Amino acid sequence: MNQSRTLNVVLGIYVAMVFAFVFAPIIFSMIFSFNSQRFPTIPLGEFTTEWYAKILADPDVWEAALNSLIVSCSTALIATFLGFCTAYSDFRYNFRFKGPYLALILLPPTIPLIIMALAMLAWFSKIGMSGQLYSIIIAHSVLTAPFAMAVIRLRLNQMDPDLESAAWNLGGSEWQTMRHVIIPFCKPAIFSALFLTAAVSFDEFAVSWFVSGLNKTLPVIILEIVQGNIDPQVNAIGTFVFLISMTLVVLAQVFFASRQMKSIKT
């Protein structure tokens, strides 16, 4: 028993160390964003909001923030729509070539981003769609649709398949059933998917960097600053981006959790 307790303590410390490693860069970046030294070390310099003031005064950052906002909102809408359609098709229908059909939506995240970036850049140049804000939106919707599909598919799993037939028997058409039964049932998952895909899109830099041309998003700005020099502005932008992404993830989680609560109740 005693030995087991020692083991628990050792394992506990180990887990804490792994978490420390995972969170160290995030926490340090936040600390550095308020630190006066250009090149932070121990001991830390004084508290400052200089870097925040700098990014707030930079019109490029504002423009990038606006671009990021447009891109992630549009991506979320398209990806969630595509994800919903595919999840429902998978739930409701059996058909030939279903394997390849599902592979079509699920494969993109398994391909390294740098390869997707090159392929997208070349293709968009070929069909005359490169260097626009919508190029990023299209690319991101391909990359994030699988996440939306997964979230909504999990929700559909919880639905009693007879519910749909019951609605038909009561005289509802397929379309009415979709509108009054299935979509309301999936609503929490749809919101979850919207926030999740927006968060993924908001942080993506490789594909954005390749296809964006002059329309930079925030991660692309970060990439360009990092390439130049050590500049604590990166930490300030990073902290800002982190707060937005976290808000989105927490919102997604809230909807996810509320949906679980409901399924317990019913």
Place this chain on the structure above:
Amino acid sequence: MPSSADRKLNLYALTWRLPIIFWQFIFFVGPVLFMVAMSFFLVKNYRMTEAFEFVNWSKMLSRGYFWDSYWYTVFIAGVSTLCAMCIAFPAAFALAFRASENTRRWAIFLLIIPFFTSYLVRTFSWFVILSENGVINGMLNYIGLGPYTMLNTNFGTLVGYMTLTLPLVVILQTVTMANIDKNLIEAARNLGCSAFRTIWQVIIPLSKTGLIIAAIFCFILSFGDFVAPFYLGGSQEPTLPILILDTTKSGQQWPRAAVVAIMMMGTLFAIAFTGIALAYRKKKGAK
């Protein structure tokens, strides 16, 4: 599970089925196929012309620097996978078997957070922490050690890879091991199996599939990442993603970048298929 073997195709069915087919064919299959085609194009006077020549392939594959880079990338991604799997295992073991359900759920939620923080910013943060007069060397200085060079080394690259992959690997390992039937482990212990042997002969074989899938994901992520080797590894030995980046961004040599990309995809497919085949292989003899 589909609610009914609904095979009839009407407007309603097509409305839900077609959008993704349409979208992914234009914006996913299209780009990938075009990239394959592009690897046969020619570049003349900095302009790409459509052709069907094997010049890019023969040029790239006969270059020493390509193969150096290729094997280095395979090697460093392999080391990264090994490190991530070994570092994650004790933590996942603790979370799967020693922690309460609630703790485990919280731990997994916390580990999801890094996926939504900018990987670039985290890498930059490591850059500052690891540098010659950064936080770690600053602390070591107090006890009279260092400074150590950690940036622009393989160690730096690996720290970056771990930042990227460790959370995912811990999550996958934890979920896999938490799903093992606890009775089997109890039985092994009751029959006098030592703790180590239980891990080696009961837990690992039972979670083989999940472990291999975690390793595959880790390899794919490390293999395709350009940020860690570039900023933390100093790209002295460029990895394949850096090679793609350089060929695309600085020169107009997109076709050659496509060759590198296709070689990467081929390698990843080969490794993923081997891994999956291993994961689902029926055990011979045992049991």
